[in-house]
Amino acid sequence: MSHAELHLARAWRLTRGAGWGWRYGAMVIAALVCLPIASLVWIAAHGSPDLWPHLLEHVLPRTVTVTVVMLLGVGVLVAAIGTVSAWLVTAYDFPGRGVLAWALLLPLAVPTYIVAYAYLDILHPVGTVQDAIRWLLGYSSPREFRLPDVRSLPGCILLLGFVLYPYVYLTARAMFLTQAASLIEVARTLGASRAGVFWRVALPLARPAIALGVSLALMEALNDIGASEFLGVQTMTVSVYTSWISRADLPGAAQIALIMLVLVVVLIVVERYARRNQRYAIAAQRSRLLPPVRLHGREAALAFTLCGLPVLFGFIVPASYLTLEAIKRYRFASISPQIVRETLNTVTVSALATLVVLACGLTIAYAARLREQKSSRFVARAATLGYATPGTVLALGLLAPVGLADHWIGNALKDWFNVTAGLVILGSGGALIYAYAARFMAIAAGGIEAGFNRISPSLDQAARTLGTTASGVFRRVHLPLAKPAIAAAGLLVFVDCMKELPATLLLRPLNFETLATHLYGEAARGTYEEASIAALIIVVIGILPVILLARVGERARRGN
């Protein structure tokens, strides 16, 4: 090492230690995210173990198997669909590619419970589709012939796979677009076959990105209650609900939920351990665009079909169904006036939550970058635990600490200012924002961290050596360079907040309905048709950020 280099390294070390504010900020955020989980532990500890013999004998063997099979199925499916479609639209050029590149994200706009409902109705044994099939085949009754029931584990896997693959598509495509491009080009130049480039270069390179996408999709699948309940699939999450609702045994429910959480954490640790020796040192600003190979004829048609099918099943079919139902309903009963108010509520609260999540996510990701130590990585991981917990369970865990805080604040206001306040946090919708933030922190922190990773550490070092503070580097280097990643994370969080149902239902203030709660209110009393308009609005509003998301990706690509 030369003298100058030695000097630089020492200066870097000196400056690196600064940024305590960031670190403490990250710790506070992580603690707040973990608070509901700590409260769940408290609830679980106050239960009795009486439930367990019954659970072990009659419930868990089945629900654990069902859950594992579902996760495996959904994992394989989303990995395959997401990676293949991302690779095709990135490495090849074929007619329709421009549209498909963003349309592949559209299923993100449709909540899984809506997709489940749509398919149940479309493929109902006593519905138009199956009637037509029977008519074609010459059967007269569903008892003579009917398609396999959608209400089944395979049905659930297929459905979740076609709705959740965009998480993998998004992360894999970002990787293919930027980091992997130069290596892929080298492989092409060296004469590797198309399959060889994909299997031996692109796929291994994209593995961390795919793993991230798959883990996001799997956590969604694991915590999903809407779709699995509709489809009658007995997952562990459904057992949590049964214990809580049918048996009024909240501690028992918390015990099962915590065991699930432990399983998720173990899975994440194992995956990270498996990748422990892989490091990708790529100077992102140098990486260049991958020139797509033009496909013709049958190959182009195949590529188009492979990328088109996920869009068809994950978006076009359910969205068309909703549109038709909404039109039918509109003709029958027109639109209820509250729905405008509900739309505004939904957008406002989701936007606020997104801002909070982004601010927290930036703090966590930057704190982790400032100090690459076990402790700060631990903080960053802890902050993402909320995503590994089902929405209702998280919301239930959050109730106690928020209620406590509300009582403190209320009493303090009374003592100091003689103001009689109600419940400040629960009554104002603050609890809702907190729940969204705790739940979706993983998406923001993960996405931003990935964005930061594409910024070469030498930029930080150079800036710090030149005397800029940690916050200055953040403002002048990371914020501008990671803008696409931040925007993408924000859009994803926004869409997720809009779709969120269970926590919204439990924590919102009086007289405050969102589209999702309206939808649920109608669906719960069986008037699904009434709900179709609200469902359609959720999808339509969700499409906008999703298209923006695709454009952010494109811009980042051109920017490079």
Next chain:
Amino acid sequence: MQSSMRNMLSGIALVLMGSISAAGAAEVNLYTTREPGLIQPLLDAFTKSTGVKVNTIFLKAGLAERVATEGDKSPADILMTVDIGNLIDLADRGLTQPVQSEPLSAAIPAQLRDSKGNWFALSLRARTVYAAKDLPFNTFNYEDLSDPKWKGKVCIRSGQHPYNVGLIAAYIAHYGEAQAETWLKGLKANLARKAGGGDREVARDIKGGLCEIGVANSYYVGLMRSGKGGPDQEAWAKAIKMILPAFKNGGTHVNVSGAAVAKHAPNKADAVKLLEYLVSNDAQKIYAEGNFEYPVNAKAHVSPLVGEYGTLKSDTIDLAKIASFRKKASELAEKVGFDN
């Protein structure tokens, strides 16, 4: 200086609180697990006649947890829910307060309210059997749902749904756990399709020929027949008839929707006024004709769309006793793998 600072801060605090404590106009805060669409017409009519505004929050699961957390600062005045078990739970957890009211005791039969006034039933629904219209019988016993002659012909929703948990609990109350298990296994073996969906799907599936009989709540028949759910549902209802089944040694299994005054209700007087309104002849008429439920007030009549299937003769076993078997019933459904 200090006091002006203090005034300013309390001013800010007041603005923050603005949304919560709107003093002045009379208000009642209603926490409900009943869907807003079902009760809004009743609340609107109440506001119109009394000028008392009703604020609502629709909570599905977690009503008790939320009110418990909010404690003495809870704005909740009335807790409204379905299922007798839920009402008893609310009272057992100390979230309600006793109410003595002449109009309430006059309108609601004694077995449909808590003796101390901790909760009151507001409407009744029966767990009935829907049967294909051309089937040659008009009576049915719950016990026969497990008769092998119905193999592959019965439709029903999830065994964990509160309506079915209630029915299974009633069976346990009549015959004990062991017999209930045999019955539930038999019913499971008779299913034409996986247990799931909603009660209306039973009618849809009977119309389509997937099953011949099914178990569903009484008011759905009225809803479907009235055309409120659209033309498709009207057609489903035309394919079926509703039978009010009975236990061989009792009557039809019923459940209730009901309400309680919250322990820390800030507007107790108006809350009681709302409850009294809900059991008045006018409101009970809305329950009957708008929601197709059986009124608790004997002076109100059930809608003809439901009533023409016969007169309800409720089961003789005490509702509270049935509710005490809920947990057992839910576990039994898991034990026989009813939803698998």
